[in-house]
Amino acid sequence: MSVGSTTEPGRNSVGAVAGTVGRVLRWVAAVLGLPVALLTLWWVLSADSETFYLPPLAEILAAFDDVWLHSDRLQADVLPSLLRLSAGFLLAVVLGVGLGVLIGSFRRVRAFLEPVLEFLRAVPPPVLVPVLMLFAGFGNTMKVLVVLSGCVWPILLNTVEGVRAVDEVLTETCRCYGIRGPARLWHLVVRSASPQIVTGLRQALSVGIILMVISEMFAANNGLGFSIIQFQRTFAVTNMWTGILLLGLLGFLLAVLLRLFERWALHWYFGLRQSQRNDGHR
Amino acid sequence: ACGSSSDDSPEGGSGGVDKVKVGAIPIVDVAPLHLGIAKGFFREQNIEIEVVNTTGGSIAVTGVVSGQFDFAFGNVVSLIQARSQNIPVKAVTVGNASTGKPGEDFGGVVVPPDSPIKDAAGLAGKNIAINNLNNITDTTTRASIRKAGGDASNIKWTELPFPEMPAAVMGKRVDAAMVVEPFFTIAQNQGARVVAYNFAEAIPNMTVAAYFATEQTISQKADLTGRFKTAMGTSLKYAQEHPDEARQVLQTYTKIDPAVAAKIVLPAWPAEINRESVQTLADLMVTDGLIKEKIDVSEILP
Amino acid sequence: MTPAATVPPPAATAPVSTGRSGGTGRGGNALLGLLGFATFLVVLEVVPRSGLVSANYLPPTSRIAGALAELLGEGRFWAAVTDTLRGWFLGLAIAVALGVVVGFVLGTVPVLREFTASTIEFLRPIPSVALIPLAVLLFGSELRSVLLLVVYAAFWQVLVQVLYGVRDVDPVARDTAYTFGLSRWTRIRHLLWPTALPYLLTGIRLAAAVALILAITAELIIGAPGLGNEINRAQSGGAVDSMYALIIVTGLLGVAVNVLARRLERAVLSWHPSVRGEESP
Amino acid sequence: MNATGISPDDAGPLLDVRALRKVYAGRNRSVEAVRDLTFSVGTGDLVCVVGPSGAGKTTLLRCIAGLLAPTSGEVVLEGAAVQGPPPGMAVVFQEYGRSLFPWMTVQQNVELPLKQKKLLRARRQELVRNSLEAVGLGDVPRAYPWQLSGGMQQRVALARAVAYEPHILLMDEPFAAVDAQTRADLEDLVRSLWQRLGVTILFVTHDIDEAVYLGQRVLVLSSSPTVVLDDVAIDLPAERDQLGTRSSARFAELRAQVFGQIQRAKHQSGDPGPTPETTLETPEETTEERQPTDAGSR
Amino acid sequence: MNATGISPDDAGPLLDVRALRKVYAGRNRSVEAVRDLTFSVGTGDLVCVVGPSGAGKTTLLRCIAGLLAPTSGEVVLEGAAVQGPPPGMAVVFQEYGRSLFPWMTVQQNVELPLKQKKLLRARRQELVRNSLEAVGLGDVPRAYPWQLSGGMQQRVALARAVAYEPHILLMDEPFAAVDAQTRADLEDLVRSLWQRLGVTILFVTHDIDEAVYLGQRVLVLSSSPTVVLDDVAIDLPAERDQLGTRSSARFAELRAQVFGQIQRAKHQSGDPGPTPETTLETPEETTEERQPTDAGSR
Numbered sequence A: 001m002s003v004g005s006t007t008e009p010g011r012n013s014v015g016a017v018a019g020t021v022g023r024v025l026r027w028v029a030a031v032l033g034l035p036v037a038l039l040t041l042w043w044v045l046s047a048d049s050e051t052f053y054l055p056p057l058a059e060i061l062a063a064f065d066d067v068w069l070h071s072d073r074l075q076a077d078v079l080p081s082l083l084r085l086s087a088g089f090l091l092a093v094v095l096g097v098g099l100g101v102l103i104g105s106f107r108r109v110r111a112f113l114e115p116v117l118e119f120l121r122a123v124p125p126p127v128l129v130p131v132l133m134l135f136a137g138f139g140n141t142m143k144v145l146v147v148l149s150g151c152v153w154p155i156l157l158n159t160v161e162g163v164r165a166v167d168e169v170l171t172e173t174c175r176c177y178g179i180r181g182p183a184r185l186w187h188l189v190v191r192s193a194s195p196q197i198v199t200g201l202r203q204a205l206s207v208g209i210i211l212m213v214i215s216e217m218f219a220a221n222n223g224l225g226f227s228i229i230q231f232q233r234t235f236a237v238t239n240m241w242t243g244i245l246l247l248g249l250l251g252f253l254l255a256v257l258l259r260l261f262e263r264w265a266l267h268w269y270f271g272l273r274q275s276q277r278n279d280g281h282r
Numbered sequence B: 001a002c003g004s005s006s007d008d009s010p011e012g013g014s015g016g017v018d019k020v021k022v023g024a025i026p027i028v029d030v031a032p033l034h035l036g037i038a039k040g041f042f043r044e045q046n047i048e049i050e051v052v053n054t055t056g057g058s059i060a061v062t063g064v065v066s067g068q069f070d071f072a073f074g075n076v077v078s079l080i081q082a083r084s085q086n087i088p089v090k091a092v093t094v095g096n097a098s099t100g101k102p103g104e105d106f107g108g109v110v111v112p113p114d115s116p117i118k119d120a121a122g123l124a125g126k127n128i129a130i131n132n133l134n135n136i137t138d139t140t141t142r143a144s145i146r147k148a149g150g151d152a153s154n155i156k157w158t159e160l161p162f163p164e165m166p167a168a169v170m171g172k173r174v175d176a177a178m179v180v181e182p183f184f185t186i187a188q189n190q191g192a193r194v195v196a197y198n199f200a201e202a203i204p205n206m207t208v209a210a211y212f213a214t215e216q217t218i219s220q221k222a223d224l225t226g227r228f229k230t231a232m233g234t235s236l237k238y239a240q241e242h243p244d245e246a247r248q249v250l251q252t253y254t255k256i257d258p259a260v261a262a263k264i265v266l267p268a269w270p271a272e273i274n275r276e277s278v279q280t281l282a283d284l285m286v287t288d289g290l291i292k293e294k295i296d297v298s299e300i301l302p
Numbered sequence C: 001m002t003p004a005a006t007v008p009p010p011a012a013t014a015p016v017s018t019g020r021s022g023g024t025g026r027g028g029n030a031l032l033g034l035l036g037f038a039t040f041l042v043v044l045e046v047v048p049r050s051g052l053v054s055a056n057y058l059p060p061t062s063r064i065a066g067a068l069a070e071l072l073g074e075g076r077f078w079a080a081v082t083d084t085l086r087g088w089f090l091g092l093a094i095a096v097a098l099g100v101v102v103g104f105v106l107g108t109v110p111v112l113r114e115f116t117a118s119t120i121e122f123l124r125p126i127p128s129v130a131l132i133p134l135a136v137l138l139f140g141s142e143l144r145s146v147l148l149l150v151v152y153a154a155f156w157q158v159l160v161q162v163l164y165g166v167r168d169v170d171p172v173a174r175d176t177a178y179t180f181g182l183s184r185w186t187r188i189r190h191l192l193w194p195t196a197l198p199y200l201l202t203g204i205r206l207a208a209a210v211a212l213i214l215a216i217t218a219e220l221i222i223g224a225p226g227l228g229n230e231i232n233r234a235q236s237g238g239a240v241d242s243m244y245a246l247i248i249v250t251g252l253l254g255v256a257v258n259v260l261a262r263r264l265e266r267a268v269l270s271w272h273p274s275v276r277g278e279e280s281p
Numbered sequence D, E: 001m002n003a004t005g006i007s008p009d010d011a012g013p014l015l016d017v018r019a020l021r022k023v024y025a026g027r028n029r030s031v032e033a034v035r036d037l038t039f040s041v042g043t044g045d046l047v048c049v050v051g052p053s054g055a056g057k058t059t060l061l062r063c064i065a066g067l068l069a070p071t072s073g074e075v076v077l078e079g080a081a082v083q084g085p086p087p088g089m090a091v092v093f094q095e096y097g098r099s100l101f102p103w104m105t106v107q108q109n110v111e112l113p114l115k116q117k118k119l120l121r122a123r124r125q126e127l128v129r130n131s132l133e134a135v136g137l138g139d140v141p142r143a144y145p146w147q148l149s150g151g152m153q154q155r156v157a158l159a160r161a162v163a164y165e166p167h168i169l170l171m172d173e174p175f176a177a178v179d180a181q182t183r184a185d186l187e188d189l190v191r192s193l194w195q196r197l198g199v200t201i202l203f204v205t206h207d208i209d210e211a212v213y214l215g216q217r218v219l220v221l222s223s224s225p226t227v228v229l230d231d232v233a234i235d236l237p238a239e240r241d242q243l244g245t246r247s248s249a250r251f252a253e254l255r256a257q258v259f260g261q262i263q264r265a266k267h268q269s270g271d272p273g274p275t276p277e278t279t280l281e282t283p284e285e286t287t288e289e290r291q292p293t294d295a296g297s298r
């Protein structure tokens, strides 16, 4: 940046001072650039693939339409999966943050619970599912619980660490002003751990999608994961790949949603981090 | 990618031993393979077998196609499905078969003791657990319901691994479950009642599974394939004739409780694939919509 | 304070501390942990015995313990543990190394981070399980298959934590580094690394569990040798007791991993408020 | 002198610090920050505490606030030993920047303790507005702390304490980051507050003029390990003003007296020996605290 | 007066601030912190900057340090426009606590920039030891910053800058947290450093005495949005000492002059209108900066 015309308090770091249009274009390029490049590469490399399990991308994309859009699968499979995923994820948020705050705040509680939690965390979902089925049956409850059982760990761990790292001066400020109980939880503990909690949410989201698939390996008769596994079992490989693409796409869309949430919930944090470098040299 | 040395060792190796990888599920059905290894039937054919555990038909097919296994064990419906997707797999020899005797087979449909369901026809419209949707279990169950005069069109299937089925039936989470040994016996021990022997009832003397390979292996290593088939044949025959030894060999590769192992019904291990039963099965698959077009099973049979 | 006699050594200092003194040290923590675990085991004993679920499907602790004792005597079991641990450790090591390097590169070059964000979000949620056919196709039922799945799953855990950790640098500290003209490497080594370290440790703990899960799941589904394979054997043989014994073993591995991670954390984060806070009353 | 013999039944002192001692025991460094402090503060007093940097002023304040457990000795507030932060107390921390919640606006920061006090909304808003205006920040209630300059942040922390209307107010160098003029204004604010509300104030500062101008008493602490070197009663008239008071002869005298004590403090601690601050595990270091003026010899 | 016409070829000024303007654009609040600053600093000058709290002193310093891009205008250092932190510059931040790395000991904190300068180990250790002793912290090299008192932390930050031996040294209220006596010592340290090494120093402070005692020039800034109100040349003799200089008549005169300007500054900004600080989106708030003395009316 330098002298001259840049009196307008805009960002002049981007190079092109074309303002909003430039920024939107750049954003689009950033979002689509690499994926498009990778897809092209895949397209070219797989163009005349003979390998049964790696069909040409062209074929996969052609099938995508039929498999997902021109059928009732969006409603019959994708929607139930999404609902179960959201339910499991939201429960995981409540449980993870709640338990995390508890464990992070009290050293003894942490010492008491940690080994058991670590134990449960290390049990692979495919062997955990049968146990869950004993208690929760086969229905949506079981699948939501499976999602929950995986999502909760990243949130829990990050919350615990976030809570443990609360600034001492702020803690003392609260003690002095008698800020206790729910007010303290919300205004001090949760808010100050929130950057790390959001990290946990992000991790949990992708783990949740993975577990959504695993949960649909058991006692399911619909769902995105169920479809993919059926395709896999019945050697409908092209269809299976469309399913994997759809999963990725879904993950991306959900991540965008989460990012919007993050921008909103953590605006103070981004402000704090960036206030001092806005329009910065770097 | 396969570690098997059969690629480079001279065919029909004079004195040379072919190392062969066979993919198999650790269940009762593959007892002859393990028994044959123990008895040295494969050695006699200059084959050294390494059994690699798999967990089901699709992994087995994938393993074979990618050259990870030379041969693998899988049920015929999986084979037919693979074939219908133009995957070049082909049966080499029989894997196992139904005993053909309703009342004394290695698998069937069980219900809780106090269930109102009395026979196969009573299963119509019920919630039945099966291990894999659109596979041999539901196809044969449907067939036996139809044979008993029931309506097989509106059954609610629940996919569950076999090990979970006794708990599911006894806990009444499903109305019925199609189980195989050893869970068939385990479920009965716990009080479950058998209402259908779907394998035996659906198709007479049905071949359930086969050992298979890719067409490429079969044509390019014809000699090896032949020797494998011979050894396998000996093993199947031996197992069929010596059920006690078959029960014993289970202890070496499964974790079946010896008490249970003594009580289970063993499958039949005939010498040949029952081609007719396979064709009937393939036709049923078209009827039930598992595959779109009728296929001629001679394509996949030796 | 000083010449010798005036101040008792730090260890002996604080008997007078009022009310909310810490008391329990590391030993106390371990004890509490054991107590927690014992409670868990008792619950596991009582639930099937009370008839809440049938002992046929969820055996009580005592029966599992019996099966476990039997397992411990088998060479096959130990071979399986070794196999699993090998797959787990190698996979984790690769994932952490990759995650740290990629994380710091992306984290310190904003343009790269911006342009890879969407791809990362796309790839992350693709379940390792869905990659199983691909893994089998490429590597068969071998260690390499397991590694592929383990690395794929654990890598993202580390990467995301590192990216967020790098973002968490204190602006004043960052400015300080800039004004003293610290080179990129020095900034990474002395500013970004310590800041991201707590995040990374959480990432490693997450990844360690995920890697273990994936190692076992891969063995379970692909059939590669290891504990998962044993679980599969127990499961398909209807041997419920030994199946649970094996699950307990995987869980215990997880606990052991965590204990190690905590040790590491205390050693490298002594300056961090979360660790500091535990030493003072 | 040990105060342990004093019974808490004499109603006079609000605050009694008795033989307070504090040792920070760390992994590689143990420091006896406070050796032996004994003094008391009556209800409604305004006591200033001065002492060299690192003397233990903040440590003392944190012990009084119940944030830190003394190694030995005790702090008695209103007849009861302090176990945790007592109700009705407000503290302005030296680390003003870190004591503000970055996720709250200035207004919310000031309002939070009031919510905790269960005040009505209208009353809260009035208090917030008044206190922000009192510290000269009436125009930035919607800003976040990190959008403010250092001095402004410090004033927000002060406004928060003022709005809280505490019985006892502890302040740790609360004006360190504000300019001379604002500082003078804030000093007058503190005095008027004190006179109006009868609040007991303990005010840590390193500015001797400020201590003398503000206080009824000035406690001079030695350098670490800390004891009370002197307790100067400030007998200036109750009505003080920046120009008149500061130019009075008595002010100059008192100032000189405190200054002399501080000079002594720099070179003398509770420890008669040659080691004013001991770093247990770095015995090879010179333990005599160096004077910055030595620097010329570099 | 606009400096844009000055060509950078006159070797004299080391630092040229030309028509500097800085607007902080936030989501709910846009602030014109600096309106129009133009001045230059010659090589080897020691310039003190004073101004009311929130005037934009820190903002100015951060622009000069290349940490913040000006909204318009430019900062020219040694003939080239500043784009990022120039080499050979050291900054002591107002938020001293946060500018120290908590994972390093005091010694390591001071040593880190020296490692970057590729100094030999022995030389580094000498510099570290000397500078720590110069600020009176020779005995705590192994402590962590969070084990130190506020004033000690600030001195560590100072020691780090001193050990770095910069060409140009920017200091933002570096003595705010230290006691009077230490402060006097540190002031002398800065002057002796300046005289010995010929370093160019820009020193932000809110203490007028300090500014006059230390500087060759004192820049008085108006309150926000900021312009230069006055540029006072300090014609005191080069050899200064705490007692003599401060009691001289000329010192008192200069002090009074600066004080007068500061008084003006509080009530006058670059903006002739009634809005010294514009809070774009909170127009309902009184925009006139209130004086703390108004508090009496509460």
Ligand SMILES: Nc1ncnc2c1ncn2[C@@H]1O[C@H](COP(=O)(O)OP(=O)(O)OP(=O)(O)O)[C@@H](O)[C@H]1O
Residues within 6 Å of the ligand: D024, D025, D026, D031, D032, D033, D051, D052, D053, D054, D055, D056, D057, D058, D059, D060, D094, D206, D224, D277, E146, E147, E148, E149, E150, E151, E152, E177, E178, E179
């Ligand atoms: N958390 C801690 N761990 C170890 N030592 C500490 C800790 N906090 C303070 N100290 C030490 O205790 C002594 C007194 O510190 P304190 O903060 O009370 O000083 P202070 O009088 O407030 O100084 P200043 O005026 O510089 O703020 C110092 O030597 C300091 O190094």
Ligand SMILES: Nc1ncnc2c1ncn2[C@@H]1O[C@H](COP(=O)(O)OP(=O)(O)OP(=O)(O)O)[C@@H](O)[C@H]1O
Residues within 6 Å of the ligand: A275, A276, D146, D147, D148, D149, D150, D151, D152, D177, D178, D179, E024, E025, E026, E031, E032, E033, E051, E052, E053, E054, E055, E056, E057, E058, E059, E060, E094, E206, E224, E277
């Ligand atoms: N990151 C920011 N975002 C928005 N406004 C800011 C930011 N930083 C500073 N300001 C505003 O800019 C103005 C000048 O701030 P600055 O920190 O430069 O003042 P200062 O002169 O250093 O004050 P002090 O002596 O109190 O430290 C203030 O009104 C402040 O609110």
Ligand SMILES: [Mg+2]
Residues within 6 Å of the ligand: D057, D058, D059, D094, D172, E149, E150, E151
């Ligand atoms: Mg202090």
Ligand SMILES: [Mg+2]
Residues within 6 Å of the ligand: D149, D150, D151, E057, E058, E059, E094, E172
């Ligand atoms: Mg400032």
